[in-house]
Amino acid sequence: MSLLPVPDPAGAAARSVFAGADVAATARLTWLDGCPRPRFEDDVWSFVGWADAPVQMKVTEKNLLFNRIVHPPWRVIVKELTLAWIATRDERVLALPRARRIARHPRTLHARLYHLTFWLNWLTEHQITTLAAVTQDHCDAFLREYGVVRDKTTGAVLRSKAGGSLRTVVSAMQDITDYSEVLSADRHRPGFRPWGRRSPRLVTGAPARPQVVIKTEPLDDDVLRPLLTACLHLVDVLGPHIVSLRAELQAEREARGSVESSRTLRDAGLLASLVDAHLRTGQALPRLGDGQVTKRLRSGWDPADPLLPVNFQGLLRPSGHRDIGGALLVQARPLLEGAVAEVGTEYAWCRDALGVPRADTGEQVPWSLPLPTLSAIALIRIASHACTVATSALTGMRSSELMELTVGCRRTEEADGTGLVRHHLVSKVVKGRLWGGEVDEWVVIDEVVRVIPLAEQLTDARPGQSLFGPFHGFESKGAMTWLRKWVASPAGSRMGLETIPDDPVNPRRLRRTLSVEMAARPGGLLATKVHFKHLKVATSEGYAGRPGGAQAVFHHEWKKEEEKEKVKRTVEAYRQFEQGQLPAGPGADSLMAAFRAVEGELADHEPGLAKVVTDRQIELLLKKKASVLHLSAANYCWFEDPAKALCLKLAGTRSAAAPLTGLCDSSRCPQATHHLSHRSIWQTSADTRRPAGQSPDPGPGEGPAASRTRAVDAGSRRDRHGSSRRGWMTWH
Incomplete structure (x- = not known):
């Protein structure tokens, strides 16, 4: 060779x-x-x-x-x-x-x-x-x-x-x-x-075209609920106060930087006047953080010394001096010890904090207890992390798209003559795109619109620079580590926040959770405050506005999950039918007729041959029926014939691709059914005399009196239909 x-x-x-x-x-x-x-x-x-x-x-x-x-x-x-x-x-x-x-x-x-x-x-x-x-x-x-x-x-x-x-x-x-x-x-x-x-x-031996199998598990509600509650509480309730705290810290840093390091106080009279100002007002002397106290102990300070926690730099700040001279400290020790005994010491930041409502009871409590400098800086960082997590959870953006958000990324568009306002976030789509990514927009809800301005006030980045910066997930000393520690601390408990479980949280899981939850509970609530219906409208609008954009990809993922959820719910209803738990509502007879037809197909086989019916067979037989299902909070809508849809008749519309959920009256619509999963909602409606499926805090004019009466008395109306009444009694 x-x-x-x-x-x-x-x-x-x-x-x-x-x-x-x-x-x-x-x-x-x-x-x-x-x-x-x-x-x-x-x-x-x-x-x-x-x-x-x-x-x-x-x-x-x-x-x-x-x-x-x-x-x-x-x-x-x-x-x-x-x-x-x-x-x-x-x-x-x-x-x-x-x-x-x-x-x-x-x-x-x-x-x-x-x-x-x-x-x-x-x-x-x-x-x-x-x-x-x-x-x-x-x-x-x-x-x-x-x-x-x-x-x-x-x-x-x-x-x-x-x-x-x-x-x-x-x-x-x-x-x-x-x-x-x-x-x-x-x-x-x-x-x-x-x-x-x-x-x-x-x-x-790698597969030719590997089938895309989503292995990412959505977050349980036990994790999502306290997580979003904590993030939105930090943004909406504590955010303005944290912004003010950051401004004070920056002003203090600039003032301290302008003082020469060699400026040491040696004037006993000036020191006495500074101490006297604290005594006259009853204001405690500044206190050192725990880390600085530890340094003093290591340098030989007596643990019992009453001046051990006193922050001399904070005390001398109004005079423009860096520190107190050693000789002056010995001379003024009696004066300082007397002041500590009379007014004590306290951290410099967040003294006399304003009251804010707790997250659980609404009781007014100080938004923060006094904090040392390092803890104040940490609180600002925690609020910034809360902005990142909340944006991820409420938009479904990938981590690469979150990192591409810049200061000034928010756009507001007012529709002429309608009074409607649409909010967009301008970012870049990196995955699967050309070098540098491609500019894209996300239509977002009001909660995100409040998060982004706060995040911009908590960063030193200038317009056009990265808002959240690079991050490698939320765990491993990332955003979730800081949030969990703060929520579990006395500060989080004082705010009435529930501890966030240790289940891993990352943008991929939040995106998956949002997709699954929007598909499974379109009329429910995300955590305690965010409406799924608003999220659904926003993401749909983003999909329609930019069919090839990143939001369209998320829309496709969510639609796939919605199709799976529809089949799952239909099979679940069929299984309940097999067990004698019959549906209620005007559309119950039609639904049970479809179920009986499926039952007949499954029973039709060669005599003498055993036949095992699998869930997959049932899914295939019910797939067509599931395709017309529209999920609502208090009922299922089997939108097979638009001509029969009560909501379209009320709106004066002859045809539509989907029902008008806002006009739904499931107690009278011939295509609506009620099932076991809706029982708690109707029971709450009867107890509170609020229309079934309505938000706990309806706005002015929301929910007419006729609807309330209809919701409460829905059970009695179903007595007109024998099979419907039978089903209603079954799951009551």
């Missing part, structure tokens, strides 16, 4: 087709002014200056470290590969018959370089210094070794890597052959390609 000669490493770059190239210009990347531009010869390419880099792109992903490849000539070929992957419109790359025509995202370069570094260093460890000596046996051996995860201490195999995760390394290994025409330092022998013409999918 003849081996290709390996060029001298020092001259390899000079013979490269990309020698001296400006990486950013060759790849046609938009670059920030003043930022260094990577050159082909650099052993580290920094993409920190890439103007369109997504916020979620980590700093480590922006730095490509070719110097980790041990054998110098191979650094050159990996640089050539890397540039060819992103510069697909370069003439030298277009000339390659097997080169990829769609540019790889700069984020993926870091991963591919990572895999290639392992492969090439593995060859070096096995005494192979030229790619011409690589055989298929080497490739198979490396993939077997690289395809398992081992214990770092014992070396024992813990698990095998999934086939999908190995496709990248196989693809990168094969690219050395596919891009060989632009490789100058080394190449495979002629005719050799790792695994030949087999694709990475076939080599690794």
